[in-house]
Amino acid sequence: MxxxxxxxxxxxxxxxxxxxxxxxxxxxxxxxxIHLSIYEYNGIHPMRLQLTNQVIVEAAYAPFNNTAYSAQLIRILHALKYKKQPFAAKTLCALARPQLSAFFEHHHFDILVPVPSHFLKKLKRGYNPAELIAREIAKEQRVAVSSKLLLQPKRKAAQALNDKHQRTQIPPETFRAKVTQKQKRLHVLLVDDVCTTGATLAACYWELKNQGVERVSFLSLFFTPLEYEVKVTLDP
Ligand SMILES: [Zn+2]
Known part of the structure; x- marks a missing residue:
C-alpha cells in the first residue's frame, strides 16, 4: 500500500x-x-420497445436493466449522478465493456453525442454524467464524440420529481442542435446515463431529425422499466 x-x-x-x-x-x-444483461443482436431490448412509439428506432441498447438484481449498480449510478464522483462513469463503462463491444460490433456509428445538460446544472455538478459516459465509450470503441452538436439551452424540470404523465412531455425547444451539412449524413448515437420513459432521448432525436440528421440511434447505460419504477415508488 x-x-x-x-x-x-x-x-x-x-x-x-x-x-x-x-x-x-x-x-x-x-x-x-454484479448482475449484467447480455447483448443479443436478434433480441428485442425493452428500451427499444419503450422508444418505438415515440421515434423510428434503428438501434437501441442499454447494458444495465434496472431491476431488483441491480441494487449495487444503482449505488454506483447514484455516486455519479448525485455524489459528485465522476470516476463512477469509468467504473460503469468498464463493467459494461463486453456488452458495449458486442453492440458496437453489430452497428457502425460515426459520432457519439451525449444528451446535454443545462449549463447551470453542469456547473453545479461539475460535469454532465452522460458526457463522461460518452467519452469513456468513445475512447474504448474508437469513435468520435461531440458535446457541442446538441445543447440544452432551456432547463428541463427535474425528472425524478415529476409524475409519469408530466415526464413524457418535454417542450420541443428544450434541446438545440447545430449540425453542419457534413454532419447531417452521419449516423449519430445518442448517449445517456438512464432511460425510463424515453422522452428525453425522443426529444433529442426529433431536434436532430429537424436539423436534417439522417440516422440517429440510442444508447443508455441503464434502462429502468416503467413498471419497476412505479413499484419502487409505491414501496414504503
Ligand atoms: Zn464492496
Missing part, C-alpha cells in the same frame, strides 16, 4: 469497505456479484 493509500484509503463504491488495490473503485466481492 502506498503512502497516499494509507492516509486516503479508497473505499468500495458499493459496500464502502477499504480496498487495497488502486485500479478499481470496487472490492472484489462486489465486482463479482
Amino acid at each position: 502506498g503512502l497516499a493509500a494509507l492516509f486516503f484509503p479508497k473505499h468500495c463504491m458499493i459496500c464502502e469497505r477499504i480496498i487495497e488495490h488502486s485500479y478499481s473503485h470496487l472490492c472484489v466481492s462486489c465486482a463479482s456479484s
Whole structure:
C-alpha cells in the first residue's frame, strides 16, 4: 500500500469497505456479484420497445436493466449522478465493456453525442454524467464524440420529481442542435446515463431529425422499466 493509500484509503463504491488495490473503485466481492444483461443482436431490448412509439428506432441498447438484481449498480449510478464522483462513469463503462463491444460490433456509428445538460446544472455538478459516459465509450470503441452538436439551452424540470404523465412531455425547444451539412449524413448515437420513459432521448432525436440528421440511434447505460419504477415508488 502506498503512502497516499494509507492516509486516503479508497473505499468500495458499493459496500464502502477499504480496498487495497488502486485500479478499481470496487472490492472484489462486489465486482463479482454484479448482475449484467447480455447483448443479443436478434433480441428485442425493452428500451427499444419503450422508444418505438415515440421515434423510428434503428438501434437501441442499454447494458444495465434496472431491476431488483441491480441494487449495487444503482449505488454506483447514484455516486455519479448525485455524489459528485465522476470516476463512477469509468467504473460503469468498464463493467459494461463486453456488452458495449458486442453492440458496437453489430452497428457502425460515426459520432457519439451525449444528451446535454443545462449549463447551470453542469456547473453545479461539475460535469454532465452522460458526457463522461460518452467519452469513456468513445475512447474504448474508437469513435468520435461531440458535446457541442446538441445543447440544452432551456432547463428541463427535474425528472425524478415529476409524475409519469408530466415526464413524457418535454417542450420541443428544450434541446438545440447545430449540425453542419457534413454532419447531417452521419449516423449519430445518442448517449445517456438512464432511460425510463424515453422522452428525453425522443426529444433529442426529433431536434436532430429537424436539423436534417439522417440516422440517429440510442444508447443508455441503464434502462429502468416503467413498471419497476412505479413499484419502487409505491414501496414504503
Ligand atoms: Zn464492496
